[in-house]
Structures are given as structure tokens and as C-alpha cells.
Amino acid sequence: MSSNKLDAKIPEGPIEKKWDNHIFKSKLVNPANKRNYRVIIVGTGLAGASAASTLAELGYNVLAFCIQDSPRRAHSIAAQGGINAAKNYPNDGDSVWRLFYDTVKGGDYRAREANVYRLAQVSNNIIDQCVGQGVPFARDYGGYLDNRSFGGAQVSRTFYARGQTGQQLLLGAYSSMMKEVKSGKIKILARREMVELVKVNNRARGIIARNLTTGELEKYSADAVILATGGYGNAYYLSTNAMASNGSAIYRAYKQGAFFANPCFTQIHPTCIPISGTHQSKLTLMSESLRNDGRIWVSKKKGDTRAPSDIPEEDRDYYLERIYPSFGNLVPRDVASRNAKKVCDDGRGAGASGLSVYLDFKDAIKRDGENVIKEKYGNLFDMYERITDENPYRGPMRIYPAVHYTMGGLWVDYNLMSTIEGLFVLGEANFSDHGANRLGASALMQGLADGYFIIPYTLGNYFASNKFEKINTDNNAFTEAFDKAQKFFNKLMTIKGARSAEDIHKQLGRVMWEYVGMGRNEAGLKKAIAEIPKIREEFWNNLKIPGETNNVNVELEKAGRVADFLEMAELMAMDALERKESCGGHFREEAQTEENEAKRDDANFSHVAAWEYQGDNKTPIRHKEELTFEDVKIAQRSYK
Amino acid sequence: MGGNSGKKISLNLKIYRQERKGIKGKMVDYLLTEVSTDMSFLEMLDMLNEKLIKDGEDPVAFDHDCREGICGMCSLMINGEAHGPEKETTTCQLHVRKFRDGQTIVIEPFRAKAFPVLKDLMVDRSALDEIIIAGGFVSLNAGNAPDANATPVPRNNAELAMDAAACVGCGACVASCANASAMLFTSAKISQLALLPQGKVEARKRVLDMVKKMDELGFGNCTNEAECEASCPKGIKITNIARMNREFLTATIAANN
Ligand SMILES: Cc1cc2nc3c(=O)[nH]c(=O)nc-3n(C[C@H](O)[C@H](O)[C@H](O)COP(=O)(O)OP(=O)(O)OC[C@H]3O[C@@H](n4cnc5c(N)ncnc54)[C@H](O)[C@@H]3O)c2cc1C
Ligand code: FES
Numbered sequence: 008m009s010s011n012k013l014d015a016k017i018p019e020g021p022i023e024k025k026w027d028n029h030i031f032k033s034k035l036v037n038p039a040n041k042r043n044y045r046v047i048i049v050g051t052g053l054a055g056a057s058a059a060s061t062l063a064e065l066g067y068n069v070l071a072f073c074i075q076d077s078p079r080r081a082h083s084i085a086a087q088g089g090i091n092a093a094k095n096y097p098n099d100g101d102s103v104w105r106l107f108y109d110t111v112k113g114g115d116y117r118a119r120e121a122n123v124y125r126l127a128q129v130s131n132n133i134i135d136q137c138v139g140q141g142v143p144f145a146r147d148y149g150g151y152l153d154n155r156s157f158g159g160a161q162v163s164r165t166f167y168a169r170g171q172t173g174q175q176l177l178l179g180a181y182s183s184m185m186k187e188v189k190s191g192k193i194k195i196l197a198r199r200e201m202v203e204l205v206k207v208n209n210r211a212r213g214i215i216a217r218n219l220t221t222g223e224l225e226k227y228s229a230d231a232v233i234l235a236t237g238g239y240g241n242a243y244y245l246s247t248n249a250m251a252s253n254g255s256a257i258y259r260a261y262k263q264g265a266f267f268a269n270p271c272f273t274q275i276h277p278t279c280i281p282i283s284g285t286h287q288s289k290l291t292l293m294s295e296s297l298r299n300d301g302r303i304w305v306s307k308k309k310g311d312t313r314a315p316s317d318i319p320e321e322d323r324d325y326y327l328e329r330i331y332p333s334f335g336n337l338v339p340r341d342v343a344s345r346n347a348k349k350v351c352d353d354g355r356g357a358g359a360s361g362l363s364v365y366l367d368f369k370d371a372i373k374r375d376g377e378n379v380i381k382e383k384y385g386n387l388f389d390m391y392e393r394i395t396d397e398n399p400y401r402g403p404m405r406i407y408p409a410v411h412y413t414m415g416g417l418w419v420d421y422n423l424m425s426t427i428e429g430l431f432v433l434g435e436a437n438f439s440d441h442g443a444n445r446l447g448a449s450a451l452m453q454g455l456a457d458g459y460f461i462i463p464y465t466l467g468n469y470f471a472s473n474k475f476e477k478i479n480t481d482n483n484a485f486t487e488a489f490d491k492a493q494k495f496f497n498k499l500m501t502i503k504g505a506r507s508a509e510d511i512h513k514q515l516g517r518v519m520w521e522y523v524g525m526g527r528n529e530a531g532l533k534k535a536i537a538e539i540p541k542i543r544e545e546f547w548n549n550l551k552i553p554g555e556t557n558n559v560n561v562e563l564e565k566a567g568r569v570a571d572f573l574e575m576a577e578l579m580a581m582d583a584l585e586r587k588e589s590c591g592g593h594f595r596e597e598a599q600t601e602e603n604e605a606k607r608d609d610a611n612f613s614h615v616a617a618w619e620y621q622g623d624n625k626t627p628i629r630h631k632e633e634l635t636f637e638d639v640k641i642a643q644r645s646y647k
Numbered sequence: 648m649g650g651n652s653g654k655k656i657s658l659n660l661k662i663y664r665q666e667r668k669g670i671k672g673k674m675v676d677y678l679l680t681e682v683s684t685d686m687s688f689l690e691m692l693d694m695l696n697e698k699l700i701k702d703g704e705d706p707v708a709f710d711h712d713c714r715e716g717i718c719g720m721c722s723l724m725i726n727g728e729a730h731g732p733e734k735e736t737t738t739c740q741l742h743v744r745k746f747r748d749g750q751t752i753v754i755e756p757f758r759a760k761a762f763p764v765l766k767d768l769m770v771d772r773s774a775l776d777e778i779i780i781a782g783g784f785v786s787l788n789a790g791n792a793p794d795a796n797a798t799p800v801p802r803n804n805a806e807l808a809m810d811a812a813a814c815v816g817c818g819a820c821v822a823s824c825a826n827a828s829a830m831l832f833t834s835a836k837i838s839q840l841a842l843l844p845q846g847k848v849e850a851r852k853r854v855l856d857m858v859k860k861m862d863e864l865g866f867g868n869c870t871n872e873a874e875c876e877a878s879c880p881k882g883i884k885i886t887n888i889a890r891m892n893r894e895f896l897t898a899t900i901a902a903n904n
Contacts, residue, residue, distance in 0.1 A: 075712055075720055076710065076772055078776075080719060080720045082712070084713065085718065094795070132792075134795045135792040135793065135795045136789055140784070143806075143809040143812050146802050147802065149799060150802060171717065174813075175812060178812065182779065185776065185784055189782075220771075288687070288689070390740075396685075460790075507700045509697065551703075554706075
């Protein structure tokens with residue numbers, strides 16, 4: 008249903024003026040009054056850390072929570088490639104407008120225009136801010152900032168710090184946080200996991216967190232709650248996400264009334280190291296930049312067991328170059344991933360499992376010499392060898408797609424506020440800017456835009472526009488949420504079955520990958536929707552958690568997260584089933600062109616699907632936020 | 648393929664177990680068979696834990712997160728070496744194929760006065776955050792920064808700053824140092840910021856504050872053993888310590904004048 012519950016609050020005026028107008032119309036909190044407000048920020052990745060430091064600088068009191076032992080270890084640290092901005096330093100024709108346009112198109116026209124434009128607008132301030140913090144971006148010999156190109160763009164707009172851009176940006180944001188810890192404005196609550204959101208009079212006013220070193224449940228109250236808890240790609244068990252990445256915070260907020268937008272929009276990255284066995288705990292990304300020089304191929308023959316060096320040139324199928332002569336190996340992520348799956352499904356995959364394709368540098372090495380390739384990709388080649396024990400200078404790498412990023416997340420309006428008043432959602436945890444497919448180097452940009460340059464304004468407006476009754480954790484709502492959390496953990500501990508949370512998580516992952524993965528169809532999705540509740544039942548009847556609640560208990564932590572994945576997975580499948588079109592990373596096999604390309608259905612699906620929870624085992628309601636495109640011309644994507 | 652891939656081996660594990668914070672721990676032996684050499688070291692521990700859970704025993708607690716060698720969350724002394732035997736490799740990137748069939752592997756936590764054990768192999772390294780809080784930042788508020796290209800930075804300085812900034816804050820340097828000194832960690836941050844114009848303004852105060860904090864927290868002194876450099880999974884060089892000492896000296900002289 009099209010919903011009047013979903014007011015995106017997009018400001019009036021032409022797109023390039025919306026944000027300025029909005030800032031001007033926003034109410035301000037008097038500088039002396041800011042110290043009277045307290046904000047809870049859950050998550051210290053790029054989004055959470057940048058929000059924490061900026062809000063503290065303004066004078067608000069911040070409580071910052073993270074699962075790891077230090078805010079500096081959030082999953083953002085693992086980002087490799089870079090961060091986009093419309094600086095146009097290379098003088099190659101970039102602009103705010105072009106970055107905006109590329110992002111909307113890259114997202115296959117399923118993002119909200121006004122948000123994306125604002126993202127492009129503030130992108131340049133991010134780079135200034137980071138350089139000011141001492142982020143050691145790559146520079147040219149003149150001492151100026153260097154840029155590289157990424158997929159989905161024809162300009163060089165990606166700033167980078169070797170292959171460690173996420174690390175350097177996060178350490179920059181973390182250092183700003185530490186500055187504010189010193190000034191007394193931020194209190195860090197590390198090794199804490201939010202387990203419940205607390206609402207008082209329908210507003211988000213606090214959380215219950217589990218102290219992961221003592222096992223105790225703790226209550227925290229505030230005037231607003233910000234979730235910056237990252238993506239939920241680990242619903243598939245195997246992904247490129249860190250081990251503790253999870254969807255619990257947003258899922259529990261969803262159960263309290265925050266709408267979940269486009270849960271099925273998942274990005275599957277084409278260049279990851281393939282699975283080597285059932286022991287595998289995570290998948291490792293190999294940077295997309297490799298596709299600049301590596302050529303992707305498989306054998307033309309089914310079930311070919313020859314070593315790659317024994318497969319002559321005429322038996323090799325460079326399928327991306329064949330199907331997409333103009334983009335070749337550099338087609339966008341979703342297209343590259345889908346085609347890899349297709350050739351493997353065809354029985355032509357490489358390696359013992361048949362679930363990989365070759366990424367070959369032979370020609371590049373012949374053309375440029377081994378040294379040039381080493382200089383460009385040495386780190387990645389080393390990492391590949393460390394993990395696989397295969398030398399990529401001697402033979403081709405083997406790669407396979409893996410779950411990488413979730414475009415879906417909690418629905419937020421233009422102010423980044425969810426459908427729960429006072430609950431704001433930033434970074435990968437929200438659904439906002441990437442539509443159905445995220446372009447490389449745009450997640451870091453979005454996280455920092457949200458934290459450094461958007462939330463400081465919109466949160467101030469929220470505070471100044473509302474009256475807040477004084478509350479503390481003695482309030483009944485806290486007691487109830489506390490009891491609920493305690494019951495949840497006790498219930499998990501008392502199952503005393505036979506299987507570990509990890510084992511059941513793996514089982515869920517297999518179903519998700521098979522039926523809600525790269526290619527989705529009605530029968531498969533229905534199968535997933537039938538299977539997932541069975542796994543859930545197995546979990547609640549046969550889970551085993553040794554140890555005790557009032558101590559470090561890693562198994563209990565995992566079990567809590569898996570319990571939520573087991574429900575969220577069903578929502579993802581349901582959303583995929585309802586969206587009977589293909590768009591971006593969501594490929595419905597029924598909706599493809601004669602040439603097997605994704606076919607969007609703008610007449611029926613040019614909207615955000617936002618799900619409203621209705622209670623355990625009840626079907627949630629699917630609301631729609633219609634998307635209108637006034638500034639971007641909609642077209643079917645083509646990379647031929 | 649290397650010689651030891653795709654095999655199954657047995658390992659004799661001797662693991663430090665401590666039930667909770669503040670009590671005494673002990674070494675416990677485990678025999679693990681059918682270990683695939685393609686596993687990462689932590690996947691091998693996952694396998695052990697899966698077995699312990701099945702047997703109704705408490706699994707071994709250890710820290711980890713990214714499993715890609717970048718978050719600095721994993722630790723472990725493996726046969727007496729921080730992050731194990733492979734050079735410039737974190738524990739999570741170490742693979743079982745580096746070990747022999749039947750080999751004994753002693754696994755202990757990172758030990759230092761400033762790193763109390765929380766459980767088994769898990770330690771509290773928040774003292775490293777404390778050092779950064781003392782001054783490991785540039786006092787810049789969001790919105791204040793000039794254009795990013797306003798101040799060019801010589802490429803070489805930018806590269807050296809990046810070398811230092813690559814520190815993942817795992818604490819291997821502290822754990823492998825006989826004095827449990829945090830000099831390598833601290834000097835990496837001080838170097839990074841001292842090498843960049845953005846960090847210069849506060850350089851003197853920074854080095855004094857951070858060094859003072861380091862001493863307060865119970866980290867030991869540097870006696871030039873260079874074990875820190877040898878154990879660093881990110882190849883952070885002790886030349887950073889020399890730079891920090893220079894910075895410290897200049898700052899002390901300036902303060903006394
Ligand atoms: C391998 C890899 C490479 C990537 N490379 C790039 C790249 O080159 N460019 C790019 O733009 N993007 C890249 N991305 C994507 C990008 O890194 C992420 O989307 C982004 O960093 C997410 O940031 P975040 O702040 O939203 O969340 P995260 O960094 O995931 O942080 C989540 C935080 O929330 C905390 N948390 C979660 N749940 C709870 C809870 N219940 N209680 C308390 N705390 C909680 C965690 O402890 C953590 O602090 C990459 C992703 C991966 C996996
Ligand atoms: S787990 Fe992140 S560095 Fe090892």
C-alpha cells in the first residue's frame with residue numbers, strides 16, 4: 008500500500024537549493040543549551056564515529072557504544088579501495104551534478120533524488136575534513152591529492168590511502184572522537200552490545216546494552232538514539248563483513264516500529280577469494296581495481312578438469328569481453344557477479360568445486376612486466392597467496408562473488424530519522440542513498456556525510472522543535488525492556504540442545520545464498536520462506552550454549568545475533584518475492600530481457616518498499632514510498 | 648600449490664585458560680585431529696570450539712573480528728611469538744599449512760601489566776585508547792577545514808606518514824617487549840602526525856602528553872631490543888621511536904625555555 012505513514016520530508020525548492028533551504032529553516036539549539044542534551048550513538052564505524060565527534064564538538068553529551076574492544080576496530084576499518092568526492096581535482100569534468108547523476112543511475116533508479124544530491128554536495132567537505140585530521144591520502148609528486156577511477160564512473164574521483172582507505176578514514180574519525188573523550192563530551196562504552204531500544208511516550212529515549220565482559224545488562228537513557236550499526240550481510244553467514252557485523256540493533260528497532268526499507272537489496276561483489284571448504288568462516292574481498300588489468304575467463308568446455316595452464320587460448324571463454332564488448336571486464340558489480348554464477352551453473356566453473364572463475368594477469372604481465380603489476384597490486388597478490396597458497400604471478404587467480412554490502416536498512420526521512428521519533432539511523436544501517444546497487448567508494452562517503460555534515464543539523468532541529476520531559480532509567484519503560492532482554496537471554500541459555508549457533512547460522516546461510524542470492528525466482532523464494540521458519544524452530548529447540556550469562560560468553564553473543572538473522576532472513580526473502588522486477592543487485596530471473604539482462608519495471612516498482620512489523624509470526628505490512636525523478640532522466644542501464 | 652596444502656593434520660594444542668578476570672589461569676592440552684591445512688589459524692580454533700561445545704565444555708574465548716589483518720582485534724602469543732611465526736602477518740591471516748603434522752602449539756594471551764586478561768585469550772587493551780586520548784589527534788572541528796589541496800604535502804612525507812599510520816593497534820609490540828613498552832605504538836601515531844603539516848601545530852604538546860600517559864599506564868621503557876619491530880604485523884619501523892624521541896627532546900627543551 009502507498010503510505011501516508013511515510014513522509015520523506017523532502018524540502019521545497021530546486022534540488023540544488025533543498026539542503027541549504029532546509030538548514031536555513033531548521034531550528035537551532037542555543038549553544039549554552041546543547042550541554043543539556045544527551046545522545047546515544049550505537050556503532051563507531053565511519054558513520055557513528057563521525058557523528059559522535061561532531062555532536063560532541065557542538066556541545067552535546069555523547070554515549071558511544073561498540074561491540075569491539077575499541078571504537079577503532081569497527082568494520083569500516085576493512086574498506087580498501089577509496090572514497091568518492093566531486094572535487095574535480097583532475098580537471099576531468101566531474102561535478103556535484105555528475106556524482107549525483109552517477110549515483111542515482113548506479114543505484115538503478117531506486118534511490119531518493121534529494122538525498123543523493125545532498126550526499127554529492129557534502130562529499131567535498133569530507134575530503135577537507137579528513138585531510139585536516141591528518142589522514143595520509145595518496146599524493147602525487149607535487150604533493151597534491153591523487154585520484155583513481157572506480158566502476159560506474161567515467162571520471163577519476165576516488166581518493167585513497169593505499170589499499171587501506173577505510174582504515175585511515177576510521178582512524179581519523181576515531182582520533183576526533185578521542186579528542187572529545189578528552190574534553191569530557193564523549194563517554195565510550197566498548198564491548199557493549201545494544202539488545203533493546205527503549206521508547207518513552209513513543210519516542211526513542213534509551214537502550215539496554217549487554218556488557219560483553221561481565222554479561223550484565225545495563226540501562227542507558229538519552230534524548231535521542233542514533234543507530235550506526237552497519238550492514239546485515241552476515242545473514243548469509245559467509246560474506247566479506249567482519250565476524251561481529253550483525254543486524255540485531257536495526258532488527259530490534261524494527262520490532263519496535265521502525266520500518267525496514269528494501270531488505271532484499273544486497274550487493275554481491277564479483278571479486279572475492281572462493282570458498283575453500285566447510286570450515287570457512289568468512290570471505291575475503293579482492294579489490295575491484297584488479298579488473299582494470301585482469302581478464303576474466305572460464306573454459307569453453309563443461310567439466311574441464313585441466314589445469315588453467317593446460318587450457319589453450321582457443322578453449323578459453325573471456326565471457327565478459329564477449330558479451331559486453333564496450334565495458335568488458337569493467338561492467339558493474341552486479342553484472343559481473345551474475346555472469347560468473349551463470350558460467351558456473353553451466354558447469355564451466357574453475358577449481359575443484361567448480362565454483363570459481365579465473366582472473367588472469369598473464370597478458371598484463373606480458374604487456375607491462377611483472378614489476379609494474381607488482382607495484383599496482385603487490386599487496387593484493389600477497390594476500391591472495393597467503394590465503395590460497397597459490398602464486399598469482401605464475402597462474403591465474405580464482406575468484407567468485409560474495410555477499411558484500413546491504414543497500415537495504417531502516418527507512419529514514421530526509422533528516423535521517425526513522426519512523427520512530429528520535430531514532431536516527433546513519434551509514435550502512437539505513438537504506439538511504441544507494442538505491443538497488445551501491446557504486447564502489449560511495450559507502451565511505453555516505454557514512455561520513457551522514458555523521459560529519461548531516462546529523463549535526465537535523466538532530467539540532469529535532470531537539471529545538473520538541474519538548475523533552477526529563478527521564479531516567481528508573482522509568483517503567485526501561486524496566487520492561489530490561490526484563491524482556493533478560494528473558495531473551497535466559498531462554499537462549501535454557502534450550503540446552505545439541506547444536507552451536509554457528510552451525511545453525513551456516514545452515515541459514517546456505518538457504519539464503521541458494522534462494523535469496525544472486526539469482527532469485529518465485530519458486531526459490533517461496534522455498535526459502537518455507538525453510539527459514541524450520542531452521543528457526545531448530546534453533547529454538549536444539550541450540551547449545553555452554554558457559555554462563557554473567558561472564559564473557561561469546562556463544563551467547565553469537566546466538567543473540569543469529570536469532571535475529573533467522574527472522575530478518577525471512578523478511579529479506581519476502582521483500583524479494585514481492586519485488587517482481589529486476590533492479591541493481593536484485594535479479595529476479597522472471598524479469599530479464601531476451602539477452603538475460605535485468606529488466607526494471609518502473610510502472611509498478613518505482614518505489615521504496617518499507618516493511619512494518621506486526622508481531623511474531625504475523626505478516627508485516629509492506630508500505631510504499633513512491634520515487635519521483637525530476638532531475639535525472641530514467642533509462643534502462645546498458646553496458647554492451 | 649605449496650607443499651602443505653589440501654591435507655589433514657593433527658595438532659597438540661596447549662592453551663591458556665582463565666575462567667574470568669582477576670583469577671589464576673592454567674595451561675590445558677587439547678588434541679585436535681583432521682585439521683585441514685587450508686584453514687586459517689582462527690578457523691582451527693573455531694573447529695576446536697565447535698568440538699568443545701559438542702562435548703559440553705566451555706569454548707576458548709579469543710578476540711577477532713575482520714579476519715583480514717586490518718582491525719587489530721586478533722592477538723595471541725603462538726609458540727612464544729606475537730601473531731605466530733609468519734613475518735608481518737596477523738594471527739587471523741596465519742594458516743594451518745605453516746604447521747607440521749603432530750606439532751605442539753602453545754597459545755597464550757598477549758601479556759602485559761597494562762593488558763589484564765578478561766577470559767582465556769582475551770585481554771583488555773583499552774590502555775592503548777588512553778594513549779591516543781592523551782593527544783593522538785588534530786584539534787580540528789568538523790566544518791573548519793580548508794580546501795584539502797590548500798596545503799601540498801611532499802609525497803615522501805605523505806608516504807612515511809602512511810607507513811606509520813598503518814598501525815592496527817593490536818598491541819603485539821607491547822606483548823613481545825620484555826619491558827611491555829608501548830613505544831612503537833605511541834611513536835607511530837606521533838610520527839604520522841609530526842610528518843604532516845596538519846599535525847605540526849600541536850606536535851610538542853602531543854608528544855609530551857602521550858609519553859606521560861604511556862608511563863602512567865604502567866607500560867615499560869624502551870631498551871632498544873627491537874622485538875616490537877620484529878613482531879609487528881604491519882611492519883612499523885623503530886625509526887618511529889627515534890623520531891618520537893627527537894620530538895620529545897625538542898618539546899622538553901622548548902617547555903623548559
Ligand atoms: C571488505 C570490504 C571493503 C570495502 N571497501 C569499501 C571501499 O573501498 N569504499 C567504500 O566506500 N565502501 C567500502 N566498503 C563498504 C563500507 O566499508 C561499509 O559500508 C561502511 O564502512 C559501513 O560503515 P558504518 O559506519 O555504517 O558501519 P560499520 O563500520 O559496520 O560499524 C558498525 C558499528 O556498529 C557497532 N555495532 C553493531 N551492532 C551493535 C550493537 N547491537 N550494539 C553496539 N554496537 C553495535 C559495531 O561494533 C561497529 O562499531 C567495504 C566493505 C567491505 C566489507
Ligand atoms: S581479526 Fe582483524 S586483524 Fe585479525
